[in-house]
Amino acid sequence: GESVGLHLPTLSVQEGDNSIINCAYSNSASDYFIWYKQESGKGPQFIIDIRSNMDKRQGQRVTVLLNKTVKHLSLQIAATQPGDSAVYFCAEIGTGTASKLTFGTGTRLQVTL
Amino acid sequence: NAGVMQNPRHLVRRRGQEARLRCSPMKGHSHVYWYRQLPEEGLKFMVYLQKENIIDESGMPKERFSAEFPKEGPSILRIQQVVRGDSAAYFCASSPVTGDYEQYFGPGTRLTVT
Numbered sequence: 043g044e045s046v047g048l049h050l051p052t053l054s055v056q057e058g059d060n061s062i063i064n065c066a067y068s069n070s071a072s073d074y075f076i077w078y079k080q081e082s083g084k085g086p087q088f089i090i091d092i093r094s095n096m097d098k099r100q101g102q103r104v105t106v107l108l109n110k111t112v113k114h115l116s117l118q119i120a121a122t123q124p125g126d127s128a129v130y131f132c133a134e135i136g137t138g139t140a141s142k143l144t145f146g147t148g149t150r151l152q153v154t155l
Numbered sequence: 156n157a158g159v160m161q162n163p164r165h166l167v168r169r170r171g172q173e174a175r176l177r178c179s180p181m182k183g184h185s186h187v188y189w190y191r192q193l194p195e196e197g198l199k200f201m202v203y204l205q206k207e208n209i210i211d212e213s214g215m216p217k218e219r220f221s222a223e224f225p226k227e228g229p230s231i232l233r234i235q236q237v238v239r240g241d242s243a244a245y246f247c248a249s250s251p252v253t254g255d256y257e258q259y260f261g262p263g264t265r266l267t268v269t
Contacts (some may be wrong), residue, residue, distance in 0.1 A: 050195050068204035076257065082200060085159075085246050085260035086198065131197055141250065142188065142211060 048062060050129060052150040061119040065132035065146045068114060072134040076143070077117045081128045089117070089130075119151075127153045157182065159261035160229075160248050167267045174234040174241070176264045180249030187230045188248045188258060189222060198246060204230060236267045 055061045067075070073094040078086035092099045092106045092115075099106050104120040115132050129150050133143040160179040168174050180187050185206050190198040203211040204224035215222065219237075224230040234241055244265050248258035 076159040078260075085262050088257050091257060096209070110240075133198075140205055141186070141258075142214070142258075143190070143198070144200065145190075148197050 050148050050150045051089045052152060054152045054154055055122045056154050057122060057124060061117075061121075061122045061126070061151060063117045063130050063149045065115040065117075065149075066094055066130070066136050067077065067113050067115060067144075067146065069134060069144070070110075072136045072144075074135040075106070075108060075115055076133045076135075077104075077115075078131045078133060078145075079126075079128045080131065080148075086131060093132065122151075122153050124153045125149055159246050159247055159259050161245075161261035161264050163264060165265050165267070166260060167269060168237050169269055170238055171206060171236050174266055175239050176232040176234075176245050176247075176266070178232070178247030178249075178261060179252075180230070180231040180247075181259055184249035184251050184259070186250045186252065187224050188250075189230075189232050190246045190248065192244045192263075201232075234266075237266075239268050242266055242268045 070140050076091045077089040079089050080086045090101045090104050091107050097108050103120045107116045118125055129148045131148045132146040136143060159181055163179050166174055187204045189201040191201055192198045200214040202215050202222045219235045221233045239244055244263045245254050246263045247261045250256050250258045
């Protein structure tokens with residue numbers, strides 16, 4: 043039968059390759075951005091964050107890039123591992139929004155062996 | 156140092172019954188947020204509370220839903236007279252301060268309305 047609801051875009055990557063997950067945001071007043079990883083049946087887990095006065099931030103195996111001109115955020119995962127398989131969400135906090143997170147649609151990352 | 160705790164993890168209710176979802180924030184955190192997630196979708200903000208105060212409830216449905224965070228005890232999200240459309244995963248997050256800071260999420264409560 044026909045499925046109802048939004049299907050998450052899926053990115054398939056071979057183990058050991060680099061992954062790039064993209065996110066577009068709409069609120070130009072947003073000043074704080076977070077990437078979350080969500081495994082099946084679990085709550086979102088913090089990966090990395092970036093403030094609007096930065097355009098790049100690096101963590102362990104992950105890098106977040108922020109392009110405020112085109113309102114685009116990306117998450118780069120180096121040497122992708124099977125344990126990276128999950129759904130990845132970007133989230134933003136806008137000025138004056140009392141700290142509530144606005145989540146993007148999400149991207150499912152599938153790591154193949 | 157325990158993380159955010161939610162219970163129950165799974166809750167089944169018949170249409171018309173009440174659902175109570177509990178959230179204990181991380182130790183030292185006084186800011187609690189509730190989010191709802193439908194299958195294959197992102198989380199949607201519902202309400203933001205501090206101890207004994209509702210700060211922002213702009214994401215809460217106008218009827219049947221309420222939230223509290225008493226001086227003592229966990230935060231409670233209450234859904235009265237549940238309907239099938241309330242079936243979702245409900246996540247609680249907490250943070251130590253307001254503003255641009257990481258929110259730590261609990262494991263969620265999966266509500267199924269039959």
